Amino acid sequence: MHLKVCLGEPMIAAFSALGRGPVTTTARLRRAGAFIFLVIAMAFAALPDQAEAQTYRFSNVRIEGNQRIEPATILSYAGIARGQTVSAGQLNDAYQNILGSGLFETVELEPRGNTLFIRVTEFPTINRISFEGNRRLDDEVLETVVESRSRRVFSAAVAERDATRIAEAYNTAGRLAARVTPRIIRRSDNRVDLVFEIFEGDLVEIERIGFVGNQVYSDRRLRRVLETKQAGLLRAFIRRDTFVEDRIEFDKQVLRDFYNSRGYVDFRTTAVNAELTRERDGYFLTFNVYEGQQFRFGEITTTTELPDVDADEFQDALRVRPGVIYSPTIVENSIARLERLAIQKGLNFIRVEPRITRNDRDLTLDVEFAVVRGPRVFVERIDIEGNATTLDRVVRRQFKIVEGDPFNPREIRESAERIRALGFFSNADIDAREGSSPDQVVIDVNVEEQPTGSLSFGGAFSTNNGFSLVASFEEENFLGRGQRLSFSISGAQDNRIYRLQFAEPAFLGRDLEFGLDVGYIETDNQNANYDTRLGRFRPGLTFPVSERGRLNLYYLAETMDMDADYEDLSPSFDASGTIISREAAQGDVWTSALGYNYTYDSRINGLNPNTGFRLQFGQEFAGLGGDSKFIRTKAKATFETKIANEEVTLRASIEGGMLNFRNGNSRVTDRFMIGNSIMRGFAPDGIGPREFDNSDPNNVIDDALGGNIYAVAKFEAEFPLGLPEEYGIRGGAFYDVGSVWGLDNTFSSSNVLYEDQSFRHVIGLSIFWDTPIGPLRFNFSKALQKEERDDEQKFDVTISTRF
Known part of the structure; x- marks a missing residue:
């Protein structure tokens, strides 16, 4: 505390008088003592008297400047009542309370006698909010970002926060140079227009993505893993890949998962460097990684100390074997398999703990699956919130447990993944909390729904069917029941298709899918002398028969009418x-059949992410009424693997079919037709038996008849072309061999060609191009061996798009 004492002229004169005359030692002491006494006396006189601190008592309070805010409201903020004795400190508190209400720009308190004057200047109200300079983000989008609202009190602090939020929205869209300035325009009646002036700036692209420290996988391979992509010459016209800072963390996790699933357990991203270009319109992004060594599974054992658990039985249930490349996913799948086995055997509260021993010398990881007893915790209930449209049962059936079952954390995590995989929700959070007692757990499911339906109009082009227009309606969550419904109409130069499809994925509340396919197809076969009209009704059931196998059972009712058309x-x-x-003369033919299709896919919970195969086998038995009696059998096996550090993809497939009519003869609409969808290098009816008669030069007959048997083998390699990865262009080479043959005996005549199983051989090159409108594939083929009347197709391209 500083005390400043001011001495007047009389006191100064008194001090001067003390200094006159002869000075002795005694006199000096007396003068000094008198001086000190005077100073102390002056100091005490200047100190405030606590008993006389300034206080106020107001019998009247006058409020000025308020227009919208009631005086009583302002008095309530001030907290001062008429007749109340208040101190200067309480007046200051009243000032701070009124100002802190956020309703006033300025506040002034002036005590004048027994009257307190409170003068305020109210913040204006917002008349309207507008955005200027925005082209990339619509006003509707920006309105959801800002906190300010029309007819609310304007706050400069809130407006500044809104400007920051708008800039962040542009940053997320890759426009890091965006600037937002809030401005106000004064209007009458203390109103303002709030205007956000926006400078969007240019997109900040990823000019280049590089990696440092990678030895096993090339930069090109790792760039395909990342969510972030780099821009290139072609993408400047059709798509730009922008820099989004939040996506980098996701990319780091994706890289880690990629390496871990391939046995590199020590992998880590040590740093990510993002360097702006000199023009500040792009980034050079560099991932510094440490790959480490690749580990494989060593000894795999199952142990337990529980008397009611047979460790050997659990060991036999494992699919992983020593020598397989280590992957955390394989360990997780093995744990899930063992815990499911425990449930099947009626063993509750069983947990499987993986205990991993690292062997750096031989680069293996020994895994001991310890079967232990978990805590006795039960599921008290499952609470679902946020589903305004989707029924509770659609979410609940993704859980394999119900109220009262033993609680299994792993099952809850898997259920959460199944809920997210539905595609019905933009966000799904599943948490477990303690219930009414320590041994009870409540599972909270919070979801945010998203649109699941679409109405689209589009176009398609293929070298076989030409251009076609497509209109379709699709709903993935019909009436909130989790059902799929679609209806499509397409019209091309040669065909018209009307199709209705419906699927119930949990028929009767089980893992049983009911499907219905109803369609009507008209074809004008310009390359053949007949037209067709096909009506189809096909209900079916699909269900799992093993971990990787599914079986589809169906009934088929079909009517086929064909007309011979020899206008030429x-x-x-x-x-x-x-x-x-003669076949068209049969008229409208009805077919009633039962069939099945079995599919086995090794990629489901497979042990090798780079290798997989798929098997398909099906048969159709016609004769349950109708006009036709036959057995149609089809089979297909496909194998795929990646080599050269996953730079090259090899594919091989073999497929075939047989049609055995038991009454009458098959028609061309029943038999197999081989085209480029099955074997490249030929038109849809390009190979196989043909009726050819050129005895009359003016009336040449050349009709493809199809065959009752076909077999095709295809081999293909897909590889990089050395072009920048961002172009999305890769190359391929293929070799196909196949044939279709066999007709009913009554059709044997001198005019039928190629009824034998003469195999055709085709080689070719492919270009794969991933574009924003969909994947394109260009095939350039050459038949090494064919028949004279075969319809060769040396080039084909397929593109499909919607807009």
């Missing part, structure tokens, strides 16, 4: 004797 022949020519005409 002269009217005087009698075409009734041709095979097509």
